[in-house]
Amino acid sequence: MARDGGKGEGEKLRRLPPGRHGLSREFVTQNQRERLIAGSIAAVAERGFRETTVTEISAAAGVSRRTFYAYFQTKEECFLATFDLLEEHLFAAIAAAAAAKPSWTEQVRARVEAMLGLFGENPDLVRFALVAPPAAGGPVLERNRSLLERLVGELAAGAPQGRGFAEPTEVEREAMAGAVAAVLAGKVEAGSDKLSEASPELVELVLAPVVGRRRAATAAAKS
Structure with missing residues (x-):
């Protein structure tokens, strides 16, 4: 699939600092969910819906598979x-x-x-x-x-x-x-x-x- 030279949405996302970062639970929850959504956009744009996996969405979002399943039961739900x-x-x-x-x-x-x-x-x-x-x-x-x-x-x-x-x-x-x-x-x-x-x-x-x-x-x- 032809792509322009710019970075995809998933690549632009900031990763939360590891460990104790002092951010509220509400902020972390919203941030991680939005990152997973942006990760799904980046992964699907690259590979298509059928080929995209939970692992690829999680990687694009900079979170673990465990974090993915805390927000979505399936990749289709995320989509x-x-x-x-x-x-x-x-x-x-x-x-x-x-x-x-x-x-x-x-x-x-x-x-x-x-x-x-x-x-x-x-x-x-x-x-x-x-x-x-x-x-x-x-x-x-x-x-x-x-x-x-x-x-x-x-x-x-x-x-x-x-x-x-x-x-x-x-x-x-x-x-x-x-x-x-x-x-x-x-x-x-x-x-x-x-x-x-x-x-x-x-x-x-x-x-x-x-x-x-x-x-x-x-x-x-x-x-």
Whole structure:
């Protein structure tokens, strides 16, 4: 799998000092759980869901297997917790970015750029959430699909209604979800620095089912 030259999320994590470090139990618990989640992102981005083991997640997080099992019964449970945290951060960023924008088109553009900013800082998130799940199947693939369904809904939230605007069909929403995933995956595999280039294409994908291809292309060109 092609990777950019930057360090993965797991490699960036600080290890807790061994022994008596004077940190509260609450801090240690939260820190170790978040490190395991980051470790799962790094390991899956490198090897895929099926091939990733608890040992590899633990190693990427800098903790023992025993510590892993204190928080998660299985690697699948860890993966789903990772999706939970990813969705929390992603959709909070998207909502905050659009809050102050006066027009729907500007809101869409702001949401797309917020998403690209998050993924640009953490390209392994795209590999974890969008590239690797199809080969995993089961609950992981279901979470991938629900994430994409919600993502396209959030990106297009607040679309105008009335003359000149259309309500996207279910088929159009599914096509949009697949296209958004394909664009993000393609840019990441080409190098994380390419993600910022995806803004016009993604804005057009979100706008087109509502305003039509021509108006969407004109608006996206301003991105």
